[in-house]
Amino acid sequence: MTDIERTDVIVIGSGFGGAIPAYRLAAGGARVVVLERGPWLSAEDFDHDFRFGSAGTRAFEFTMGDGMNVLGGNCVGGGSVVYFAAMPRAPRFTFERRGGIGRPLWPGAVTRDTLDPWYDIVADALPISRNDWSDVTFSGGLFAAACAHAGRTANPVPAAVDRSTCVNCNWMMSGCRFDAKRSLLLNYIPAAVRHGADIRPLHEVQRLSRTADGGYRVHYDTVDEVDYRVVTGGGVLEAPVVIVAAGAAATPVILQRSEEELGAMPAAVGRYFSGNGERLNTAIVNEQRVREVLGLDRGDGRAYEAYQIGKGPVCASWDRLDGTLPEFHRHSLEQLYFPPGFGTILAQAPDATGPSWFGLEKKEILRRWQSWLTVFIMSEDDNEGVFGPPPPTGNAERISQQMLSRGPLSYRPTANTRAGWERADADVRDILERDGLSRVMPWSNDVIGAYTVHPLASCRIGDDPEISALDDRHELRGHPGVFVTDGSAVPAGLTVNPAFTIAALAERAVPGIVATLAERGVPVRYVTEAPGHAVSSRRPDRLAV
Amino acid sequence: MLDIAADLDASQVMTLEAYADTIIPGERRGPGDRAVAGAATGGGAVTSGALDLMLSPEGGLAGMLDSLAAGLDDHATGYARRTGRTLDPAVPPFVALPFPDRTALVATLTAPDCEEQEMWVALAMFSVMAWDTGAADHTTEALAAGHPGLTQMGFAGPDPDGLWRFPSYSYGRVLAPVHPMTTPLGDPA
Numbered sequence: 001m002t003d004i005e006r007t008d009v010i011v012i013g014s015g016f017g018g019a020i021p022a023y024r025l026a027a028g029g030a031r032v033v034v035l036e037r038g039p040w041l042s043a044e045d046f047d048h049d050f051r052f053g054s055a056g057t058r059a060f061e062f063t064m065g066d067g068m069n070v071l072g073g074n075c076v077g078g079g080s081v082v083y084f085a086a087m088p089r090a091p092r093f094t095f096e097r098r099g100g101i102g103r104p105l106w107p108g109a110v111t112r113d114t115l116d117p118w119y120d121i122v123a124d125a126l127p128i129s130r131n132d133w134s135d136v137t138f139s140g141g142l143f144a145a146a147c148a149h150a151g152r153t154a155n156p157v158p159a160a161v162d163r164s165t166c167v168n169c170n171w172m173m174s175g176c177r178f179d180a181k182r183s184l185l186l187n188y189i190p191a192a193v194r195h196g197a198d199i200r201p202l203h204e205v206q207r208l209s210r211t212a213d214g215g216y217r218v219h220y221d222t223v224d225e226v227d228y229r230v231v232t233g234g235g236v237l238e239a240p241v242v243i244v245a246a247g248a249a250a251t252p253v254i255l256q257r258s259e260e261e262l263g264a265m266p267a268a269v270g271r272y273f274s275g276n277g278e279r280l281n282t283a284i285v286n287e288q289r290v291r292e293v294l295g296l297d298r299g300d301g302r303a304y305e306a307y308q309i310g311k312g313p314v315c316a317s318w319d320r321l322d323g324t325l326p327e328f329h330r331h332s333l334e335q336l337y338f339p340p341g342f343g344t345i346l347a348q349a350p351d352a353t354g355p356s357w358f359g360l361e362k363k364e365i366l367r368r369w370q371s372w373l374t375v376f377i378m379s380e381d382d383n384e385g386v387f388g389p390p391p392p393t394g395n396a397e398r399i400s401q402q403m404l405s406r407g408p409l410s411y412r413p414t415a416n417t418r419a420g421w422e423r424a425d426a427d428v429r430d431i432l433e434r435d436g437l438s439r440v441m442p443w444s445n446d447v448i449g450a451y452t453v454h455p456l457a458s459c460r461i462g463d464d465p466e467i468s469a470l471d472d473r474h475e476l477r478g479h480p481g482v483f484v485t486d487g488s489a490v491p492a493g494l495t496v497n498p499a500f501t502i503a504a505l506a507e508r509a510v511p512g513i514v515a516t517l518a519e520r521g522v523p524v525r526y527v528t529e530a531p532g533h534a535v536s537s538r539r540p541d542r543l544a545v
Numbered sequence: 546m547l548d549i550a551a552d553l554d555a556s557q558v559m560t561l562e563a564y565a566d567t568i569i570p571g572e573r574r575g576p577g578d579r580a581v582a583g584a585a586t587g588g589g590a591v592t593s594g595a596l597d598l599m600l601s602p603e604g605g606l607a608g609m610l611d612s613l614a615a616g617l618d619d620h621a622t623g624y625a626r627r628t629g630r631t632l633d634p635a636v637p638p639f640v641a642l643p644f645p646d647r648t649a650l651v652a653t654l655t656a657p658d659c660e661e662q663e664m665w666v667a668l669a670m671f672s673v674m675a676w677d678t679g680a681a682d683h684t685t686e687a688l689a690a691g692h693p694g695l696t697q698m699g700f701a702g703p704d705p706d707g708l709w710r711f712p713s714y715s716y717g718r719v720l721a722p723v724h725p726m727t728t729p730l731g732d733p734a
Contacts, residue, residue, distance in 0.1 A: 048709050049685070050678035052603035064663070089732040123730070130731035133719045144721040154721035158731045167710035177708060296716060308701055309711040318724045321733045332733075340677035340698070345670055355652050358568045358669055363585055366569070366677060369698040399667075400605035446657050447666055496733065 007031045007198075008522045009513075010218045010239045012205045012254065015078020016499060017245030017486025019188040020122075020506040021513060026195035028525040030517060033198045033237060035220055037228075037246070037394070038075035040201035042185060042537040046175030050341065053226070056174040057403040062342070063249050063396045064404070067449035068275055068385055068411030070249040071342065074228075074403075076201050078247065079487075079499060080183040081175050083453075084312030085160040086334065087128045087500040089119050093323030093330070094494050100382040100416050105491040107463045107472035110505075118504035125530050126182040128500070131156035131314055135163050138298060138306035139373055140315030142285070143335035143431075145294040147317050150431045157316050157334065157497075170310050170337050179537050181311075191531030193540050202232075204394055205254055208242060208482070209261040215240040215520070216481060221393060227401040231393070240520040241481050241513065245506075248273065248455035248488035249407060250395035255459065255476070257390040266477040268469035269459050273385025273409060275452030277331065277493040279377040279421050279445075280338070281428045282347040283438035284365050293435045305370040312337055313376060313497075320427065321495055328420040331379035332496050333428060338374055346447055347372075350439035357444045373438065377424040381417040381493050383457055386410055411450055454498045459488040461505075473512035474505070481516060485509050552607070557614035558596060560637045561668075564617055565595035567647040568672035571693065579636050582644035588693025590672040597681035598671050606671060613668060616661070624650045 008030040011018045018034060026032040039058055046055045059082050061074035073079040092112040097105045122128070136144065136156050144154035160182035172181050179186060193199060205220045218237045224230035244251050252270035259265050290296050291303035298306065317333040337343075348356035349365045356362065365372075388408035391397050396407030413421075425442050432438045443451075462468025465477055474489055476482040485506040487498060494501055514526045553561070562580035571589020573581045581591050600607050614637075621638035624646065625631070632641035639647065654665040674680050676694030679687035685707045688695055703709045726734035 048703060048707065049683055050674075050680045050687075051683050052598070052601055052680050054683075057603070089728075089730075091733040134715055134717050136716070136720070137714050138716060141716040141720050145716075148721035152721070153724040155723045155727055155733075156731065167708075167712075168714040169709040169711065171709060298713065298716070300713070305699075306714075309714050315721075318727075318733050321724075340695075340700070341674045341680065344677050345673045354648060358651070358655075358673070359648050360570055360585055363569055363589070366694075367587075367697050367699075369677075369700070398605075401603045404605060447655065447669075 004217065004236050004238050006238045007033045008239055008517065009241050009243065010035065010237050011243045011245060012218065013078060013245035013247060013486060014076045014184070014189065014199060015073055015080060015245060015247060015486060016184065016503040017506050018078065018243065019184040019192060020503060021243050021485055021510050022197050023188040023192040023195065023531050024510040024527055025513065025524055026192050026197040027527040027529065028514060030522060030524045031196070032192065034200065035203040035205050035218065036076050036199060036201050037204040037223070038073070038201060039225055040076040040199070040539050041081070041175060042539045043177055043179045046177045048169065048171045048177065053402070054174065059175055060403050061405065062403050063407040064448065065407050065409035065411065068409050069448050069451040070409065070455045071451065071453045072247050072249060072455060076199060077184040077189060081185065082173050083499055084172060085181050086157045086313045086497045087160050088158055088496045090494040090496055090501045091321045091323070097327060097380065097492050099327070099492060100414060101467070103464060103467065105462065107461055109472045115504050115508065118507040119500060121507050122500060122503040125187050126160040127533070128158050128160045130158050136314050137168060137310035138304060139310055139337065140335045142290060142294070142296060142304050142373055143375070144315045145296060146431050146434070146437055149294060150434050152317060152319050152431060154315050154317055157314055159314070161311055166311050168310050170308055170312070170339070172312055173339055183537065185537035186534045187531045190534045190540070205246065206257060206393055207254060207261065208258040211238055214481065216242045218242060229398045229401060240522060241483070241517055243483045243485055243513065245484070245486035247486055248458045249409065251484055251486055251488040252387050252458040253390045253395040253408065256387065262479060264478070266465065266469040268467055270387035272383040272457050272460055272467065273387070273411065273455065274381050274383045274457040274493045275385065275411065275450055276454040276456055276498060277377070277379030277381040277417065277420060277495070278452045278454060279379070279424065280336070280443045281375045281377065281425060281440050282443065283373040283375065283432045283440045284350060284368055285371040285373055285438045286436055287371055289436045293437060307337065307370050307372045310337055317431070328380050328416045329423060330495055331377055331420065331424040333424065334376040334378065336374045336376040343374070346443035348441040348444050350441050356441065357447055373432065375428050375432070377421065377428070378495050378497065379420040379424050379493065380495060381420065382414040383492055384411050384414055384417065385458065387458065413450060454487070456487045456490045456498060457492055459484045460491040461489050462491055474509040475512070475516070481520060483509060483513055553610060553614070556637045557611055560614040560617050560639045561596060561599060561610060562591045563640045563647060564651065564668060565590035565672040565675065567651045568669045569676040569694070570644070579640050582647065584644040587697050590676045593676040593692060593694040594679060594681040595672045595675035598675045599668070601681060604671060606667065613664065620650060620654060
């Protein structure tokens with residue numbers, strides 16, 4: 001066993017949950033290896049192209065499940081590369097959620113007040129900035145004007161986008177060609193590399209096992225850079241501390257597969273998955289009514305016809321983020337762009353006499369695509385998701401060379417979740433159908449079930465061992481030295497975009513990991529310096545594949 | 546019929562084209578076109594490259610297309626028997642169904658209570674993507690060639706360097722009151 005490579009910390013995954021501790025620990029003197037399943041792409045790779053094999057399919061993973069489908073990042077930088085960069089803090093009430101089981105879901109140590117300093121650190125690091133109305137795109141403006149017309153408020157959403165270089169191309173789900181979106185490729189990841197972290201793309205971790213001295217071995221396959229179904233090799237790494245941050249659709253699968261050698265996992269590993277209560281509605285806008293009722297004009301004779309233009313979600317309705325409302329009555333509504341393909345298939349034609357999601361009437365609404373307005377609901381679901389037995393490798397069986405796979409997650413929405421969706425749907429209609437502004441339909445859940453771009457809670461923190469897999473330091477119960485710092489650690493749906501909260505929790509977890517490293521004979525300083533801002537996401541030349 | 550369909554026979558290609566045309570219908574390619582029902586104006590999924598996409602090595606569906614075509618024709622035969630339709634033996638059974646019957650059959654195959662739902666939905670996804678993304682080709686080339694779906698959607702084109710930019714993007718004025726509890730940083734309280 002002398003030929004097994006050893007390091008101080010192995011980080012599985014390079015999204016917010018992985019890149020943040022990788023930087024902090026490397027800067028503090030630890031030897032850090034990051035194993036990332038996807039490729040390492042940067043701005044020059046982020047082509048504006050729908051073709052299979054372009055950045056859009058290389059960097060994404062669409063994992064189909066039974067009743068729940070997860071869209072997430074699959075590249076160095078993880079979700080930060082493909083996200084829309086909307087970065088609101090979670091409202092105060094969310095940390096007091098009790099869910100359908102009526103028990104506190106969050107650890108007592110985590111509240112909005114205790115998390116705010118960690119949010120501040122992330123906000124400076126990315127950075128995140130307030131948007132003002134001159135940044136709000138036509139689609140965000142239309143949504144805001146409709147909210148105002150309905151007697152409601154609407155907020156420009158804080159975002160990790162450099163407004164001075166953004167060109168409003170709306171290709172950001174395929175990565176940002178212009179490095180305007182502040183992904184992790186522009187801050188934590190280059191800083192981690194600068195401090196010696198070894199980031200290894202196309203390394204798919206399969207399982208963990210234990211060493212005789214209480215450390216861990218991480219077993220991985222390497223995969224082909226074009227056809228991710230093809231295994232090109234594999235290996236083993238050893239370290240006293242492992243950080244699992246493979247994303248909420250993969251972290252529990254790796255841990256479940258490790259159970260045979262590591263021993264029993266906490267019951268909450270692979271349970272309590274939340275899709276962040278997500279759901280989409282598409283409005284087909286009546287251009288004439290937009291002009292007449294809302295007085296909107298682009299200055300070129302068009303009232304709207306601008307679905308394609310923008311930078312994802314920029315405007316949100318937070319009227320129902322009201323802590324005095326009961327659970328499952330609270331949600332945010334966010335104007336959103338979703339590109340063709342994934343962004344159209346589930347949209348339904350209003351008033352359809354035949355099938356609503358395909359066929360003649362669907363084609364008619366597709367022809368009016370520039371007059372679409374998509375509204376993203378983030379509500380409170382009931383943590384219904386459960387992972388079945390792990391597939392042979394990875395977190396899912398791959399169907400396509402890239403992007404499309406089928407995983408073991410099942411999800412049956414409870415009456416609470418369904419009622420929350422219905423209330424939110426009604427809220428969207430109340431705003432957007434008023435005075436004939438548009439016709440609105442929710443995306444169909446009959447075709448593939450529910451879906452989320454923000455998978456959460458499948459290996460969550462908490463105070464109660466019965467319903468949480470991690471303690472409030474993010475350490476896996478019963479397996480000291482294993483930490484989970486990605487979206488799977490977030491206990492429940494947040495009613496807002498979760499990336500900022502995932503990042504803040506990862507920052508908050510670092511001092512505890514530093515302490516554990518010290519206990520395990522690896523002296524590491526806790527470093528508070530910001531990672532700094534790179535001007536280019538260009539990939540460093542030093543690669544160890 | 547199509548060079549790219551070298552691994553499928555003409556009958557299988559027709560059946561799969563008829564399926565794609567049921568998902569996003571279009572006008573016929575010519576007077577002898579049986580696969581495309583001609584139920585809608587403008588090009589549909591078939592002329593947008595649905596077969597190219599289904600057959601692409603990247604997509605992962607190519608290996609099961611022959612069994613999907615066979616399955617579709619079996620279902621069409623059963624549908625015709627149940628509904629008393631007589632099918633023209635000159636074309637595959639699914640192609641022989643009139644457009645409303647193709648639609649009705651596809652609705653049952655893609656319904657939540659159909660055991661085969663997942664595979665028919667996958668085939669539908671590729672059909673939709675062919676029309677609204679032209680994913681068998683580079684997007685700039687598809688647009689330049691007048692791709693039927695992207696064109697009918699009004700998908701705006703790129704700058705000369707092949708990248709999209711929208712210099713005009715905002716109404717540029719306050720359009721709603723912000724939530725009274727918004728924090729100084731712009732977050733929910």
